[in-house]
Amino acid sequence: MSKQRSSTSTTDPGDFGHNDSCNPTFAEVLASRMDRRTLFKGGFYLMVASVFGSALAGCGENKQPSKAALAPAAKTPPPVPASGLALSFKPVAKSVADVLSVPEGYTATVLLATGDPLKAGVSAYKNDGTDNDFEVRAGDHHDGMFYFGLNAAGTGWDASNAQRGLLCLNHEVAEDLGFMHPAGATDLGTGNVNARPVLEIDKEVAAHGVSIVEIARSGNGYQTSLTNPLNRRITAATVMELSGVAAGSELMKTAFSKDGLQTRGTLNNCSNGYTPWGTYLTCEENWAEYFHRREADSARTPQELVAFKRYGMKGDTSGRYNWSRPGASDSTDLYRRWNAGITGATATDDFRNVANTFGWVVEIDPFNPQATPKKRTALGRFAHEGCVPAKAEAGKPLVFYMGDDSRNEYIYKFVTDAKWDAADANGGLAAGDKYLNAGKLYAARFNADGSGEWLPLTLDNTAVAQYDKYAFADTADVAIHTRLAADAVGATKMDRPEWAAVNPLNGEVYITLTNNVSEKNGRGVAMPLDAANQRYYVDEKDGKRVAGNVNGHIIRWREAGDDHAATRFQWDVYLFGAPAEAGADINLSGLTADNDFSGPDGLWFSQSTPGLLWVQTDDAYYTDVTNCMMLAAIPGVVGDGNTVQVVNKAVPTHDNADQAIGCPVGSKPQATALRRFLVGPKDCEITGITETPDGKALLVNIQHPGERSSESWASDGNITSHWPDGGNARPRSATVVITRNDGGKVGV
């Protein structure tokens, strides 16, 4: 997700924090005087760990881990993955140049950039703001993606085919800088009450969603095949079915769908997933910012206001894109549908409930253009980053892991009621109905001793049924207000959970925690440190001081009994982001110039090279030293390190005293097991990764190069990146294909 919103705000929408459930309050937050330069001089003193245990002080009874939870989980010696892998490339150096760098002996080629045609006969993208047909072009802000091999006829799924496949990729947002318009966007942004031109709105709506396009091997690389009738776009206007527990709920009814069974569009499609039956999952992340609620809070019930606050649905004229056309007559519901305020007599006369129809995992059948995409409500509603399956095993439930990317939000998993039957492979959305409409949704609690629990979000759980801050009406209400149910059960508030990945060698689950920095509710500032979110420190970039978990970390766990449906697990921290020159109590993983990074976000275990992990960054705090990047890693296993005392200086939540937190930490990665593989062009984010089944081509997305260009670039010409086209071209997001010049497997 973009961090810099030049025309609307300067924060990453994923940076918003709306979880103030049971937070301690701190009357004073004193500024630390330590800046990065001070830290790098090593100007801090060591201290003895003695204060661990107070991090949860101030939370309610139901937040305290149970005695059973605190008891050490049964310890089994962790098997070492027998991957026999070794990284075979020379690390790529950090860079702030406007180029895409890959290792010697590799080639990166642009496959599909914003605006590129998806159908035969569509003209080449002019990239001057005059192309208005994004329904037949690649959308903007490429993000999560997946390669589905095609069968010989080009009509169905063959998971092993590396020659040709359908690429499904997300388009998270439309560039706020308005590069798709002739001279930038008009009247965009929070607080803007002017009606926007409908042509601009229509283009931006169409630039969101998902692209599906055939790609085929060509020489040592790939190119798009524009004649396949399966090529298509799904946008923020495409009709979708609501399915599962919340379908048809009173809370889902709108003027568009009086029975609450449909909505239009998918939005802010961030990371992704896929199913064992060959369908694509796209995840709706920062959807709340698309809606206006132009009404006084007094127009809504106290219960509604609790829910709005928890999901960041503000009662003002905010709204990132201004799509509801405030100030216009607003009689066309194509635009009115973005106004989530009460404007009619009943819920079926207006769009007061429309935001409840967003925030879901959406299932798409890439092989059936006639199949209406389905929003799978049983998987909960939050700022869905991704939805990653554990390996399917016959006769066992399927399990999907998911992060809610906002400050202090939770990690979830969904366990299907139905047991996997391999006969359902190629089952399309009918198989989705079987597996994804009924199951148990859990939120994770990470205990200080390295054990963890999955807490069920169901009305059978008295913590949910008797929650004193929100009275759930029914099961649909629990699904629609997942965050409140997770508050009720006392899940662990995390440092912005992003992508999940499952190690095919041993089933261990990894998830990136990108950062947690905020004076208002960031880690260590207003949110207490805990064993799983254990770092607070101060950094400075471009004269601006930031404090909290600045560089992020990657947590991992192993389910009890190696059963993904288990309700207990054992966890540790795999990796801490940090500048290499940071002090040892910040650079806890011992990163060097060859592998230091900040802001882990994208995460993917290769399926063709089991044991090989890819880490992508979306960083805001180390970009004075390097653009965002991708690293290759060969991780060990949960429990291969020790519990360490993470030393934090002058922690505001600790009365500005120093604090040490005991934390299970994996073994430090050796230089041979973590290397920088790619550095992107200026002001981009690296997000989205998939591979061909032979492991010889890696597909990677470069999102929003030039994001920190001037708001008035159209007149002052201040564009910070011209990638990928070069010259004076406007920057574009793009999928690149990376291959080895000798035709070998990538990375190893």
Ligand code: FEO
């Ligand atoms: Fe769209 Fe949390 O990144």
Ligand code: CA
């Ligand atoms: Ca991010």
Ligand code: CA
């Ligand atoms: Ca992300």
